[in-house]
Amino acid sequence: MKKFLLAALLLAATASQAAHHEMGHMHSHEGHVHDTMVDGQKLSVDAERFDNFVSAVPGDQIVVISVQGMVCDFCARGIEKTFGKDSSVTKIDVDLASGKVLLAYSPDTEIDRASIEKNILNNGLNTTAIQVVEK
Amino acid sequence: MKAIIFICSLLLASNSMSRPISYVGGHTLMANSGAQTDNIYWHYTPNINYSLGLDYQRDKISGEAFPSARLTYLINRKNTATSQRNLYLKTGIGLDNSTNHFYALAGDWETRRLFAGFSAKQVSGMGYELFEQSVKLGIAPYLGAYGDLHTWLMIESKKDNLDDRRITYPVLRFFKGGALIEVGYHKKTDWDVHLMYRF
């Protein structure tokens, strides 16, 4: 009986997830990329995601971190937890598909690149670029 | 007999090849339930290079308990834009009886789509020696965004020197937020359920 319940649970979970993904594909949120230039470098972030993020925190400073080794949700959660401890961070978004972490800092904060890198490293990941977006 | 049960329980419990080190300050709780044993394992990551943990196992047949302390050390990690590769040294020692111990070399390579892991483990206890090797391969049939339910179809294969026969079996992994569940099935060992929660 226990086995049957478990099997049923697994099946249900897979089926509901498959349905969810079909819906996601109709909106097609992967693909096109923001091509704003920051520090002479292209900002490769999903445009819709970036715009949603920015419009939620008007007036805040936006930092885009390019990260290596970010392959699963444990990485993403760790990053949320680590940066969540910093009270000057007002919003966090992790995009696994592009390997980017978006951070919003309150307007008067001085962005400390070394501490950002350290926080990323404390999650077992490496930073390849930190871009502060001028608005 | 007791020694064999102990060895089997160690094997089952430290079998998982999923993320033995968390972010700095992170806690991980794992629970396993297999044909012979149940266990609970908690570990804490004070530093990016290692994690420390306590494990408590109970044999389902005899009812005996085996508490142990564990250390996992990250030997090497290689991150790229799309992958992470790790090499770990794991060791554990019985809290009741320090002649019970194991050490293992384990590695994994993972992208959002593919997973490959191996483990080679030497278990010693009460005059018994056991060496086990295992490999695990996985594929994610779809790529979910952060926060979605992630699904992995996996296959695991292992062999040890006591029971000189390779067993290979399918494993399903579901992963959402901080929670992971893995279910393996083999007709010899029956169901093996692994739960993991990271906080």
Ligand SMILES: [Cu+2]
């Ligand atoms: Cu991860």
